[in-house]
Amino acid sequence: MIGRIALVTGGSRGIGRAVVERFEKLGARVLAPSRAELDLRDGAAVEAYAAALGEPIDILVNDAGINPIAAYDTIADADLQEVLAVNLIAPFRLCRALAPGMVARRYGRIVNISSIWSLVAKPGRAAYAISKSGVNGLTRSLAVELAPHNVLVNAVAPGFVATELTYRNNTPEALVALTANLPIGRLGDPAEIAELVAFLASERNSFATGQVVVCDGGYSSL
Numbered sequence: 001m002i003g004r005i006a007l008v009t010g011g012s013r014g015i016g017r018a019v020v021e022r023f024e025k026l027g028a029r030v031l032a033p034s035r036a037e038l039d040l041r042d043g044a045a046v047e048a049y050a051a052a053l054g055e056p057i058d059i060l061v062n063d064a065g066i067n068p069i070a071a072y073d074t075i076a077d078a079d080l081q082e083v084l085a086v087n088l089i090a091p092f093r094l095c096r097a098l099a100p101g102m103v104a105r106r107y108g109r110i111v112n113i114s115s116i117w118s119l120v121a122k123p124g125r126a127a128y129a130i131s132k133s134g135v136n137g138l139t140r141s142l143a144v145e146l147a148p149h150n151v152l153v154n155a156v157a158p159g160f161v162a163t164e165l166t167y168r169n170n171t172p173e174a175l176v177a178l179t180a181n182l183p184i185g186r187l188g189d190p191a192e193i194a195e196l197v198a199f200l201a202s203e204r205n206s207f208a209t210g211q212v213v214v215c216d217g218g219y220s221s222l
């Protein structure tokens with residue numbers, strides 16, 4: 001990734017931070033705006049941030065995401081809108097703003113962080129699931145439009161990864177039971193997701209596009 005410039009959302013912690021560290025180790029220059037610099041709930045702010053970027057972005061990773069757990073019939077409109085704004089609409093806006101530059105330079109890699117909850121279900125995750133299913137659709141649609149220009153678009157769908165999000169949404173007892181049932185017998189490490197993201201975002205990936213690559217220690221294969 002030497003000479004490449006990457007934009008990574010959600011780089012302050014968890015999977016996003018591991019992606020930033022991996023990319024930097026591979027030689028990329030990484031822009032990882034904090035929430036104070038770029039609040040993804042605010043569509044106008046996303047547009048303004050992208051328009052003000054003075055550098056050519058070669059790699060975009062849409063990592064930032066929220067997953068408030070609530071039964072479908074208790075989800076408030078405002079919460080639904082926030083989940084969709086952060087998880088789906090902001091990634092769409094960033095792709096729409098940055099892909100034309102990639103097309104003009106005939107090189108680009110976009111990796112969207114999806115989730116196994118875009119493919120399999122668990123109670124309390126309806127808002128999150130529709131946002132991440134939308135991310136899968138965005139990934140496939142843009143892959144088809146951008147492939148002729150050497151801009152490849154993929155998604156990574158992690159399972160249970162040891163981040164604040166996972167510890168917030170699952171009790172310690174639930175995590176013990178869950179890991180016992182995971183084929184691999186443990187949670188994922190953010191660095192393990194970052195490794196896959198790094199491959200898809202690099203020149204070494206020259207043919208895979210439009211894919212949702214599951215990385216879940218076998219969870220969704222049971």
Ligand SMILES: NC(=O)c1ccc[n+]([C@@H]2O[C@H](COP(=O)([O-])OP(=O)(O)OC[C@H]3O[C@@H](n4cnc5c(N)ncnc54)[C@H](OP(=O)(O)O)[C@@H]3O)[C@@H](O)[C@H]2O)c1
Pocket residue numbers: 009010011012013014015016034035036038039040041062063064065066067086113114115116157158159160161162163164165166
């Ligand atoms: N952990 C898992 O097991 C798992 C599984 C499947 C999918 N995922 C997905 O992987 C991605 C990263 O998850 P994670 O576990 O690393 O999450 P995390 O530890 O909770 O970190 C979330 C990141 O998103 C940022 N963010 C949230 N709301 C934002 C907003 N309004 N504006 C800007 N930034 C915002 C956070 O910034 P602040 O530091 O400012 O809050 C933080 O950097 C998410 O898309 C998540 O849905 C995670």
